[in-house]
Amino acid sequence: MEIRRRWLMASIGLGMLLNPLNSSMISVAIARLQEVYRLDFAVTSWMIFAFYISSSIAQPVMGKAGDLFGRRRIFLSGLIVVSVSSLLAPLSPGFGWLIAFRVIQSIGTSMIGAVGMAIMRNYVTENQAKGLAVLSIFISGAAAIGPSVGGFFIHWWDWPAIFLVNIPVAILSFFFAWRAIPADERKGVAVYKKSPKMWLADLDGLGILLFSLGVVGLLLGLLSIHSWRYDLIGLLGLLIMGLFIKHELKAGSPFIPVRTFAQYPAISWINLEFMLVNVLYYSLFFGFPSYLQMERQLSAMNTGLLMLSLGLCTLLTSPLAGRWIDKSGPRPALILSAALMVLGAVWIVTLNNNSSLIRIGLILAVFGISNGLNNVGMQAALFRSAPKEHAGVASGLFLTSRYMGTIFASLLLDFIFGHTIHSSGLRVLGVILAVIASSLVIMIWQKNTEKFRESSSI
Structure with missing residues (x-):
C-alpha cells in the first residue's frame, strides 16, 4: 500500500x-x-x-x-x-x-x-x-x-x-x-x-425538505409507538414519504435519483439487508449489557469486558474478510455471516440464568465475526452495484440504513422487555433474531445471486 x-x-x-x-x-x-x-x-x-x-x-x-x-x-x-x-x-x-x-x-x-x-x-x-x-x-x-x-x-x-x-x-x-x-x-x-x-x-431543496419531514415523522411515530398522537405523526410521516417519492420521480435534479436507483435494484436490497444486519447486531449491543447487569448482577466493568468479545471479533475478522472478498466477491462472505447469525440467535434461545459467562462470550463472538464479515461485504456489494456518479448519495443512504436498524433494534428491545429485563424475554429475542437471520440467508441467496454474478464479471 x-x-x-x-x-x-x-x-x-x-x-x-x-x-x-x-x-x-x-x-x-x-x-x-x-x-x-x-x-x-x-x-x-x-x-x-x-x-x-x-x-x-x-x-x-x-x-x-x-x-x-x-x-x-x-x-x-x-x-x-x-x-x-x-x-x-x-x-x-x-x-x-x-x-x-x-x-x-x-x-x-x-x-x-x-x-x-x-x-x-x-x-x-x-x-x-x-x-x-x-x-x-x-x-x-x-x-x-x-x-x-x-x-x-x-x-x-x-x-x-x-x-x-x-x-x-x-x-x-x-x-x-x-x-x-x-x-x-x-x-x-x-x-x-x-x-x-x-x-x-x-x-x-423541496425533495430534501419532504425527505426530512417524512423521516422525522416516521421515527417519532416509531419511538413513541404507544402514544396515539405520535402514531398520527408517524402516519403523516409515511404520507409525506409518499409525496417525496412522487416528487423525486418528476424532479430534474432529484435529491435521491429514484429512477436511476430503480435500474440498480441490488442497491435497495443491500440497504434492506444492512438494516436487518444492524437490527441483529444492536439488539445484542444494547440488550445484553442490561441483561447481564440487571438479571445476572454483573458489575459494569465486568459487563464491559464481556461485551468486548463482540467488538474484538469484529476487528479481527475485518482484515481477513477483506482478503477473502477481494478474491471471491462479497456473496460467499455474506452467506456465511447470515448463517453464523442464525447459529448465534438459536444459541441465545438456549440461555438461562445458569448459563456460563463463557457461553455468553462465545455467542457474542459469533455475532462479532458475522459483523466483521457484514461490514466489509455489504460495503463491497454496494460499491459494485452503485453507479460512480451517485456514489455519495448511495453511501449516505447506506449509512442511513444503519441508523434505521439501530432504531428498530431499540424498539424491538422495548417491545420484548418493557421495563424489566428477564431471561425469558431474552429467549423470545433469540427466536425473533433467528427468524430475521434466516430471512437474510434466503434474501442473499436468492435475490442477489444474479446481481453479484453480474458485478463480479464487470
Whole structure:
C-alpha cells in the first residue's frame, strides 16, 4: 500500500470513527447528564435519539452535496463542524442547547461519513475490500470501545470530556486529508460558484425538505409507538414519504435519483439487508449489557469486558474478510455471516440464568465475526452495484440504513422487555433474531445471486 493511499485511509478512517464513537460514548453519559440537568431518563435519552434521527437525514443529504460540490470540500468542512460543535457543547447554558450542539455534531460526522465512503469508492480501486476492511476496523473499533472510552473520560474529567476528545481526532484527520485526498473535480468548483437559488435547485431543496419531514415523522411515530398522537405523526410521516417519492420521480435534479436507483435494484436490497444486519447486531449491543447487569448482577466493568468479545471479533475478522472478498466477491462472505447469525440467535434461545459467562462470550463472538464479515461485504456489494456518479448519495443512504436498524433494534428491545429485563424475554429475542437471520440467508441467496454474478464479471 503506497504512502499516499495510507494517508488517505488514515484520514478517512479517523474522520469516520467520529460518528460511531460519539453514538456509543453517550450511552455511559446519560446517568451523569440526568444528575447535572436534573432530568429523567426519557428526556436525557433524546441525546441518543436526536443524534440518530439527524444522522439518518443528514447522511444522504451530505452525500448529495458531496456529489455536487466536491467530496474533499465536504469532508474537510465536516471535520470543522465537528470540532466547533464539540468545543461549544460543554459551554451549553441549558440542556436544550446541548441537544442543539449534539445535532450539529451529528451533521458534521454525517458530512464526513457519507463522502468518506464515496472517496474510498473513487480513489481506492485496487484491493478495495482490503481498504474497506481497514475502514471497518476504525468504525467497528470506535463503536466497540466507545462505552469504555466514555466511562474513562467521565470518571476523570466529567461529561464535557466526551465532546472535547473529538477535537484532536478531527484535527489529525484534517491534516491527513489535506495532504492525501485529491482536489475536487472542476465541476464541483463550478457548482460551488452558482447562486444560492441555483444551489437549492441542484440539491433539490423541496425533495430534501419532504425527505426530512417524512423521516422525522416516521421515527417519532416509531419511538413513541404507544402514544396515539405520535402514531398520527408517524402516519403523516409515511404520507409525506409518499409525496417525496412522487416528487423525486418528476424532479430534474432529484435529491435521491429514484429512477436511476430503480435500474440498480441490488442497491435497495443491500440497504434492506444492512438494516436487518444492524437490527441483529444492536439488539445484542444494547440488550445484553442490561441483561447481564440487571438479571445476572454483573458489575459494569465486568459487563464491559464481556461485551468486548463482540467488538474484538469484529476487528479481527475485518482484515481477513477483506482478503477473502477481494478474491471471491462479497456473496460467499455474506452467506456465511447470515448463517453464523442464525447459529448465534438459536444459541441465545438456549440461555438461562445458569448459563456460563463463557457461553455468553462465545455467542457474542459469533455475532462479532458475522459483523466483521457484514461490514466489509455489504460495503463491497454496494460499491459494485452503485453507479460512480451517485456514489455519495448511495453511501449516505447506506449509512442511513444503519441508523434505521439501530432504531428498530431499540424498539424491538422495548417491545420484548418493557421495563424489566428477564431471561425469558431474552429467549423470545433469540427466536425473533433467528427468524430475521434466516430471512437474510434466503434474501442473499436468492435475490442477489444474479446481481453479484453480474458485478463480479464487470
